[in-house]
Amino acid sequence: MAEAEGRVTLWGIEVFLAAAEEGAISAAARRLGVSPSAVSQQLSGLETALGALLLDRGARPMRMTPAGTMFRRHAQVMLNAALEARAELARADLAGLTTLRLGMIEDFEADVTPRLLSGLSEELKGCRFLLETGPSHRLLDQLDARALDVIVATDLPGDTAAEAAPREVHPILRDPFVAVCPRGQAPGDLPLIQYSARHLIGRQIASHLSRLGVKPASRFELDSYHAILAMVAAGAGWAILTPLALHQARRFRAEIEVQPLPFAPLDRTLSLQARAGVLRDIPDLIAHRLRALIAEEVVAPMRAAYPFIGDSLSVL
Secondary structure (H helix, E strand, O other), rough: OOHHHHOHHHHHHHHHHHHHHOOOOOHHHHHHOOOHHHHHHHHHHHHHHHHHOEEOOOOOOOOHHHHHHHHHHHHHHHHHHHHHHHHHHHHHHOOOOEEEHHHHHHHOOOHHHHHHHHHHHHHOOOOEEEEEEHHHHHHHHHHHHOOOEEEEEOOOOOHHHHHHOOEEEEEEEEEEEEEEEEEOOOOOHOEEEEOOOHHHHHHHHHHHHHHHHOOOOOEEEEEHHHHHHHHHHOOOOOEEOHHHHHHHHHHHHHHEEEEEEOOOEEEEEEEEEEEEEOOHHHHHHHHHHHHHHHHHHHHHHHHHOHHHHHHHHHEE
16 A cells, blocks of 8 residues: 555546536546546545545545545646646647658548648648548557658567567457348347458457357458448448447448447557657657547547447547
8 A cells, every 4th residue: 555655646536526526427538538446546546645535435426525625726737737838848849840651541531631630730830731541550560660650550469570670569449250141130140241351350250260160151341341331232232340330431430330349348548659750749649649639530520320349449
């Protein structure tokens, strides 16, 4: 217990302020784009560090204790000071940046990427932005070849290239796989429309099915979310995709049903990556902005549309 004393983190302070304002652990978790258990863990750690109970969790709505009310004033001052310092340092680093070569998987191109670039352009008045979209393995190759500065891609299991060319990695999103079926049907009723094994997401799905010994009937292998969902909507089969993929193809939602996988769960992790030590605080700044955009654009609406997804879809 003694070792934990004094370990007050900025993340713990941010979680406390969100919980105090929202009046519920679950509401604070939704606002921050994390799981309720992560919020509870941070609150417990902060209370242990301070040696005081900050929130009466038995009350509905949850309310601050006298110690919590006192600490809240200091917490807001500390958080504001940290954010101001962070922004000032980031601006100093960013001021000298004339070109930013950003690689993004296609999953974000409709909503998140335009907002990210617009926000960055407001701060980087003299910077030119070059955007490349593509599959994760290609973006990683371009990062290692120094053709891109920062990428957002799916983590590759057993990524040995990272050892030869060290990268800094900022986890962004945990994205679970789900079953997508024509409305009124279940996975067992139809053949599987597979995502192409030429892409990482397709290989992930194929490996998972192989490990489980599952061999669904299959006639189609495609490399486009929109094409796969169009075929599902037409009743040609069912598919294994993620909420992020569904978010990009919203026009098919009325004709499909989204269900948990009919076997062991599977998810993928998306991260922002850059070559280690090259861009100083810039990758962390972009990751921070990206998490906030994803929480608003993807996590909150997809959890609301498909409640069973819950915390399995979360900002990291």
